[in-house]
Amino acid sequence: MARTTPRVFSGIQPSGELHIGNYLGAVQNWVALQHRYESIFCVVDYHAITVPYDPRELPARTRELAISLLAAGIDPDVATVFVQSAVPEHTELAWIFNTITPIGELERQTQFKDKAQRQESVSAGLLNYPVLQAADILLYRADTVPVGEDQVQHLELSREVARRWNARFAAPPDEPYFPEPAPLLTPTRRVMGLDGQSKMSKSMGNTIGLLEPPEDVWAKLRPAVTDPARVRRTDPGTPEVCNIYHLHRAFNPPETVDLVATQCRTAGWGCIECKRVLFDGMERTLGPVRARAAELRADPSMVDAALDAGAAAARRIAQETMRDVKARMGLAPAAPL
Numbered sequence: 005m006a007r008t009t010p011r012v013f014s015g016i017q018p019s020g021e022l023h024i025g026n027y028l029g030a031v032q033n034w035v036a037l038q039h040r041y042e043s044i045f046c047v048v049d050y051h052a053i054t055v056p057y058d059p060r061e062l063p064a065r066t067r068e069l070a071i072s073l074l075a076a077g078i079d080p081d082v083a084t085v086f087v088q089s090a091v092p093e094h095t096e097l098a099w100i101f102n103t104i105t106p107i108g109e110l111e112r113q114t115q116f117k118d119k120a121q122r123q124e125s126v127s128a129g130l131l132n133y134p135v136l137q138a139a140d141i142l143l144y145r146a147d148t149v150p151v152g153e154d155q156v157q158h159l160e161l162s163r164e165v166a167r168r169w170n171a172r173f174a175a176p177p178d179e180p181y182f183p184e185p186a187p188l189l190t191p192t193r194r195v196m197g198l199d200g201q202s203k204m205s206k207s208m209g210n211t212i213g214l215l216e217p218p219e220d221v222w223a224k225l226r227p228a229v230t231d232p233a234r235v236r237r238t239d240p241g242t243p244e245v246c247n248i249y250h251l252h253r254a255f256n257p258p259e260t261v262d263l264v265a266t267q268c269r270t271a272g273w274g275c276i277e278c279k280r281v282l283f284d285g286m287e288r289t290l291g292p293v294r295a296r297a298a299e300l301r302a303d304p305s306m307v308d309a310a311l312d313a314g315a316a317a318a319r320r321i322a323q324e325t326m327r328d329v330k331a332r333m334g335l336a337p338a339a340p341l
């Protein structure tokens with residue numbers, strides 16, 4: 005049956021703390037979208053195990069990430085929030101999609117090539133990572149996927165999987181079963197790390213955590229790279245080439261951003277003064293998020309209840325999709341419990 009409200013799906017890996025790149029590129033958008041669309045957000049632990057990890061640490065990371073999402077403003081009474089491995093249909097559909105995905109397409113994925121270079125031994129799971137991502141999205145027949153820019157190539161593959169499956173198995177064939185999911189990007193779709201060199205990323209160690217204590221945030225911000233042409237305090241700078249300026253645009257109101265640009269161009273402020281103003285702007289956003297996270301940590305049953313209810317709601321949709329998919333492919337229905 006056709007849905008009337010568009011459905012949003014997105015996921016995030018519990019492979020380290022949620023950082024401001026994740027927040028500005030994706031999670032901030034999730035918070036806004038949940039009130040306008042039917043929204044499903046997933047902590048993708050099956051993706052996190054495609055590279056070496058410590059199984060003793062994973063439960064705490066998964067939980068801490070769920071806490072960060074709720075603290076950032078995802079409301080479990082409005083959106084569905086759950087952990088991927090609690091809904092086994094994700095891997096079931098991924099297997100099916102593996103059978104219609106050419107290996108060459110997976111080997112061409114930029115993220116695979118990057119990650120594979122850093123591994124001693126590359127698992128089939130790492131290669132098939134984007135197939136599981138396609139399954140995550142298509143299991144819920146989602147239309148819109150709010151992500152950062154680095155996920156756009158994976159989403160192209162998800163659309164390709166949807167097209168290929170529809171062409172082969174949809175009945176009638178001119179009525180696509182899976183929608184082709186579109187990425188939704190924010191103005192801050194690619195947040196650079198504090199090194200000013202590469203994308204902010206857990207694996208590069210150039211992040212600011214969403215829940216980091218203020219003194220740690222300042223300790224990281226203080227030495228962060230700025231306009232390299234500003235060697236002396238009296239040198240005028242070019243805001244557009246400075247990563248700190250771009251963070252101002254994300255955390256401060258337009259009047260402050262204008263003031264920052266003028267003070268930089270005229271060498272009115274030094275970089276440290278400029279970073280102080282950024283720090284204050286960040287604190288206005290991050291302070292309340294940290295406070296909510298502390299409340300949630302003190303009430304573990306609330307987080308458990310939200311994730312359990314989320315998994316049950318997700319599973320109802322997932323089972324319906326798998327019934328349709330298996331019937332169209334000539335596979336056996338799930339045995340009753």
Ligand code: TYM
Binds near residue numbers: 014015141
């Ligand atoms: P992950 O866990 O690496 O990142 C989660 C989200 O944060 C965005 N992001 C950024 N945005 C802007 N600037 C940055 N420096 C930055 N770093 C991260 C990511 O684009 C992402 O939106 N493969 C996905 C997880 C996933 C998924 C899905 C996403 C699994 N299944 C289904 C959408 C739909 C990933 O590794 O995200």
